[in-house]
Amino acid sequence: MDSGASRPAVVIDNGTGYTKMGFAGNVEPCFIVPTVVASNNSFLNQPRPNSTKNSNWIGQHNAGVMADLDFYIGEEALSRSKSSSTYSLSYPIKQGKVDDWDSMERFWQHCIFNYLRCDPEDHYFCLTESALTAPESREYTGEIMFETFNIPGLYIAVQPVLALAAGYTTSKCEMTGVVVDVGDGATHVVPVADGYVIGSSIKSIPIAGKDVTRFIQQLMKERGEHVPPEDSFDVARRVKEMYCYTCSDIVKEFNKHDREPAKYIKQWRGTKPKTGAPYSCDIGYERFLGPEVFFNPEIYTSDFTTPLPTVIDKCIQSAPIDTRRALYKNIVLSGGSTMFKDFSRRLQRDIKKIVDARALASEARLVGEIKSQPVEVNVVSHPIQRYAVWFGGSVLASTPEFFTACHTKAEYEECGASICRTNPVFKGMY
Numbered sequence: 049m050d051s052g053a054s055r056p057a058v059v060i061d062n063g064t065g066y067t068k069m070g071f072a073g074n075v076e077p078c079f080i081v082p083t084v085v086a087s088n089n090s091f092l093n094q095p096r097p098n099s100t101k102n103s104n105w106i107g108q109h110n111a112g113v114m115a116d117l118d119f120y121i122g123e124e125a126l127s128r129s130k131s132s133s134t135y136s137l138s139y140p141i142k143q144g145k146v147d148d149w150d151s152m153e154r155f156w157q158h159c160i161f162n163y164l165r166c167d168p169e170d171h172y173f174c175l176t177e178s179a180l181t182a183p184e185s186r187e188y189t190g191e192i193m194f195e196t197f198n199i200p201g202l203y204i205a206v207q208p209v210l211a212l213a214a215g216y217t218t219s220k221c222e223m224t225g226v227v228v229d230v231g232d233g234a235t236h237v238v239p240v241a242d243g244y245v246i247g248s249s250i251k252s253i254p255i256a257g258k259d260v261t262r263f264i265q266q267l268m269k270e271r272g273e274h275v276p277p278e279d280s281f282d283v284a285r286r287v288k289e290m291y292c293y294t295c296s297d298i299v300k301e302f303n304k305h306d307r308e309p310a311k312y313i314k315q316w317r318g319t320k321p322k323t324g325a326p327y328s329c330d331i332g333y334e335r336f337l338g339p340e341v342f343f344n345p346e347i348y349t350s351d352f353t354t355p356l357p358t359v360i361d362k363c364i365q366s367a368p369i370d371t372r373r374a375l376y377k378n379i380v381l382s383g384g385s386t387m388f389k390d391f392s393r394r395l396q397r398d399i400k401k402i403v404d405a406r407a408l409a410s411e412a413r414l415v416g417e418i419k420s421q422p423v424e425v426n427v428v429s430h431p432i433q434r435y436a437v438w439f440g441g442s443v444l445a446s447t448p449e450f451f452t453a454c455h456t457k458a459e460y461e462e463c464g465a466s467i468c469r470t471n472p473v474f475k476g477m478y
């Protein structure tokens with residue numbers, strides 16, 4: 049077997065908002081960085097080469113080389129673009145899927161060489177993809193990994209399956225459950241039975257972390273808080289991550305805030321980026337209204353109004369009948385936007401309400417017949433929700449079976465990129 053198998057595999061979970069990266073066997077990713085690339089415009093906007101003028105052609109070639117060298121990723125990319133107009137930002141992943149392959153390749157290059165500081169030829173790689181990724185996308189990923197980085201082996205895992213593996217709470221490893229992955233750019237509800245995704249029952253919602261941030265930004269702006277406009281999105285995101293919580297009843301929560309404002313209203317203090325002058329503002333109802341967009345989406349948008357608990361229930365109801373009880377029993381949370389305090393409690397309560405109402409309605413129809421057992425609804429919450437997908441990858445990629453499940457460089461050279469279209473579910477997942 050290739051020498052790469054004796055070293056820990058590299059595990060990278062590329063998300064719309066954040067990339068989690070590290071080595072298999074660790075409990076936490078080494079780095080969590082925003083998935084963004086800042087490239088130097090002056091190289092990118094060079095005039096097209098003029099074949100009659102040799103010097104122009106050389107200039108163009110050099111510009112291409114410089115563009116490949118002069119770029120930044122993550123927080124560094126964000127600060128470069130703020131301080132200088134020379135750099136423009138690109139976000140390689142949109143709603144969970146790779147949208148710009150050139151930027152993605154650059155991003156991986158920095159992840160491997162500047163962050164993880166490893167030689168890709170010495171490590172197997174475990175990458176992740178959304179449950180709705182097209183097989184072609186896996187081929188492109190395989191091409192870049194094997195051709196550009198010359199890695200010895202690759203496994204592309206489905207994010208919800210990894211999240212389910214991370215959600216084990218008992219020694220009995222249950223690979224049947226529904227994963228509710230609420231990240232930055234996408235929310236997916238994915239049923240998994242024995243490690244296999246039930247593709248036809250996947251449900252997606254166009255509301256995720258970025259929308260909660262936008263909603264909070266809008267609420268603060270409408271109330272007339274004096275947050276500098278160029279900073280308002282970032283402030284809203286930080287307010288969301290630090291102060292938001294899920295409430296049980298929105299009307300009661302308004303009353304509580306009005307009765308005891310000193311207890312519930314928080315203060316945000318910042319400095320204006322342009323002048324450096326300090327400012328402060330109040331954080332009020334947005335503390336509970338932010339996460340409420342998942343339970344009452346109509347307060348944020350009229351384009352999509354189905355609450356998340358209803359979507360989860362629909363997802364399970366559309367799965368094969370013999371899997372439904374097991375699915376209701378193991379609803380696993382994953383992604384940064386499930387971190388709001390009491391999010392799991394509210395979700396469990398609302399799903400249970402829907403299930404109980406259905407049971408009551410069917411009981412009314414079955415007077416005198418045998419009653420069915422009540423359905424157990426269990427939303428599993430755990431401390432590593434923020435990077436559950438990465439953690440699942442770390443666990444699976446540290447099992448010996450992982451290395452046999454990977455596609456190797458030799459197989460790639462023999463059969464081509466199409467081998468990357470499928471990735472087997474292996475025993476390590478149980």
Ligand SMILES: Nc1ncnc2c1ncn2[C@@H]1O[C@H](COP(=O)(O)OP(=O)(O)OP(=O)(O)O)[C@@H](O)[C@H]1O
Binds near residue numbers: 258385
């Ligand atoms: N403590 C927190 N409370 C609420 N939201 C949080 C918290 N920490 C992070 N987030 C939000 O979680 C989102 C990032 O989550 P995650 O890293 O799972 O997304 P992603 O993988 O980048 O995106 P996707 O899975 O949609 O492609 C961001 O919107 C971030 O603001």
Ligand SMILES: [Mg+2]
Binds near residue numbers: 062063207231232383
């Ligand atoms: Mg994600």
